[in-house]
Amino acid sequence: MNNEPSTYTIDWQKLAREYNKKLHKRLAREPSKDYQYQKLGIPRFPSNLELRDYQQEAVVNWLKNKGRGTLKMATGSGKTIIGLAIATELYQKITLQVLLIICPYRHLVLQWERHCRDFNLNPICAMTSINDWQKILSNQLYNIASGKQKFLTIIATNSTFISDGFRTQLKFFPAKTLIIGDEAHNLGSTRLEASLPRNIGLRLALSATPQRYYDDLGTDALFDYFGEIITPEFTLADAIKKGALVPYLYYPVFVELTESESFLYAKLTKRIGWILSNNPNLEHSDTLTSLLTKRSRLIGSAANKLEALKDIMKNRLETNHTLFYCGDGNIENYHSRYRRQIEAVTRILGQELGYRVNTYTSDNTLEEREQLREQFENKELQGLVAIRCLDEGVDIPTIKTAVILASSTNPRQFIQRRGRILRPHPGKNHATLFDMIVIPPNLDRETWEIEKKLLQKELNRFIEFAELADNALGAKQKLLELEARFS
Numbered sequence: 001m002n003n004e005p006s007t008y009t010i011d012w013q014k015l016a017r018e019y020n021k022k023l024h025k026r027l028a029r030e031p032s033k034d035y036q037y038q039k040l041g042i043p044r045f046p047s048n049l050e051l052r053d054y055q056q057e058a059v060v061n062w063l064k065n066k067g068r069g070t071l072k073m074a075t076g077s078g079k080t081i082i083g084l085a086i087a088t089e090l091y092q093k094i095t096l097q098v099l100l101i102i103c104p105y106r107h108l109v110l111q112w113e114r115h116c117r118d119f120n121l122n123p124i125c126a127m128t129s130i131n132d133w134q135k136i137l138s139n140q141l142y143n144i145a146s147g148k149q150k151f152l153t154i155i156a157t158n159s160t161f162i163s164d165g166f167r168t169q170l171k172f173f174p175a176k177t178l179i180i181g182d183e184a185h186n187l188g189s190t191r192l193e194a195s196l197p198r199n200i201g202l203r204l205a206l207s208a209t210p211q212r213y214y215d216d217l218g219t220d221a222l223f224d225y226f227g228e229i230i231t232p233e234f235t236l237a238d239a240i241k242k243g244a245l246v247p248y249l250y251y252p253v254f255v256e257l258t259e260s261e262s263f264l265y266a267k268l269t270k271r272i273g274w275i276l277s278n279n280p281n282l283e284h285s286d287t288l289t290s291l292l293t294k295r296s297r298l299i300g301s302a303a304n305k306l307e308a309l310k311d312i313m314k315n316r317l318e319t320n321h322t323l324f325y326c327g328d329g330n331i332e333n334y335h336s337r338y339r340r341q342i343e344a345v346t347r348i349l350g351q352e353l354g355y356r357v358n359t360y361t362s363d364n365t366l367e368e369r370e371q372l373r374e375q376f377e378n379k380e381l382q383g384l385v386a387i388r389c390l391d392e393g394v395d396i397p398t399i400k401t402a403v404i405l406a407s408s409t410n411p412r413q414f415i416q417r418r419g420r421i422l423r424p425h426p427g428k429n430h431a432t433l434f435d436m437i438v439i440p441p442n443l444d445r446e447t448w449e450i451e452k453k454l455l456q457k458e459l460n461r462f463i464e465f466a467e468l469a470d471n472a473l474g475a476k477q478k479l480l481e482l483e484a485r486f487s
Contacts, residue, residue, distance in 0.1 A: 251475065418465060
């Protein structure tokens with residue numbers, strides 16, 4: 001843990017003991033007679049909210065950890081609520097003055113804003129032109145310092161947070177500021193980590209996957225700033241058992257490469273194998289990353305996935321609330337106007353099958369995304385076709401079915417996506433996931449030895465997910481048969 005001195009003294013063990021005795025249920029149902037809580041902007045626990053036991057435990061353990069720590073919890077487990085509950089408790093006990101929330105995307109800023117308003121907060125959203133927020137932030141920080149204002153909440157995107165306009169304000173943040181890093185694994189990058197303010201002592205990181213992929217130094221820097229992972233870690237199995245996520249059915253769909261795709265796959269795999277065999281302890285290099293990325297795109301955009309998609313959907317044309325995850329690659333020998341996988345998928349679903357869909361990508365404005373979300377929820381659209389922008393933080397709990405045509409080897413993406421699909425919603429008793437898995441082509445013996453190691457890592461993830469499914473026996477058996485075939 002980072003041992004930077006605090007500018008104030010707090011009896012953290014006392015705070016933890018007092019909080020542990022408190023019944024939020026009773027507290028929430030007793031409206032405060034204090035006028036300050038009737039004003040917008042002062043933290044107040046929502047009257048219609050009751051923390052789950054693991055959320056309560058997380059608050060207690062963060063307090064015991066002296067106001068620092070990282071929450072590693074499954075997507076959909078309510079990390080946002082825990083963060084706001086901590087801020088509310090700190091306001092009541094130590095008169096916390098500022099809540100600073102950092103998250104990677106603008107749509108997450110808007111989601112945090114909605115949750116903040118449930119806690120009676122009136123946040124400044126810093127995600128667009130500096131003219132929209134800098135003067136307001138400066139004035140409110142002055143009001144905090146002069147005692148004219150009791151509490152300030154600001155939510156910023158990562159890019160705004162590291163901008164010069166925002167950084168010039170950080171020195172004016174008071175000691176009693178809580179910084180919350182959402183999807184905090186992003187904050188381990190060199191530039192973002194270097195920008196984290198050392199004058200702010202109260203720190204909370206939120207992520208289902210705090211460890212950075214192929215970046216031990218970034219992971220260490222993240223934990224050094226925010227603090228180590230605190231209990232309880234809340235897994236996917238825990239979330240389903242506690243009702244934080246819904247149960248699911250899992251159907252692996254095997255897809256073979258075409259002849260030309262197989263040739264290119266073998267060529268790339270041979271080069272990957274050559275690098276790894278000459279550097280057995282190598283985990284990362286620019287050349288290796290480039291080759292793995294090319295191969296991942298080849299797998300992600302395999303042409304036969306389009307036929308598999310038709311097979312899946314031909315008996316599901318009356319369904320709604322379906323999400324289609326695509327890769328960013330091109331389909332081999334496909335219609336020149338619809339060569340990108342997302343375009344080809346949208347064309348097949350919309351024009352050929354008559355399934356009402358639209359694309360949901362980073363090209364859409366925030367207003368367009370919100371409109372698409374509403375159309376999806378009220379069934380004007382039966383499905384959304386996305387690439388990556390639904391991987392982190394987006395809350396569309398009405399999703400009942402997902403068809404994954406492409407995914408990276410990064411375990412974070414795998415974890416984020418499955419959590420996204422399993423969020424609970426009224427009338428949603430379970431979710432269904434179709435996962436397209438490319439079967440490797442025949443390779444020469446030397447290349448195959450390397451390939452087996454890469455394939456095993458992938459299969460382990462799929463088997464882990466299959467084990468928690470309601471149809472675990474059938475799903476796992478199918479994967480084990482594939483594993484035996486290539487062992």
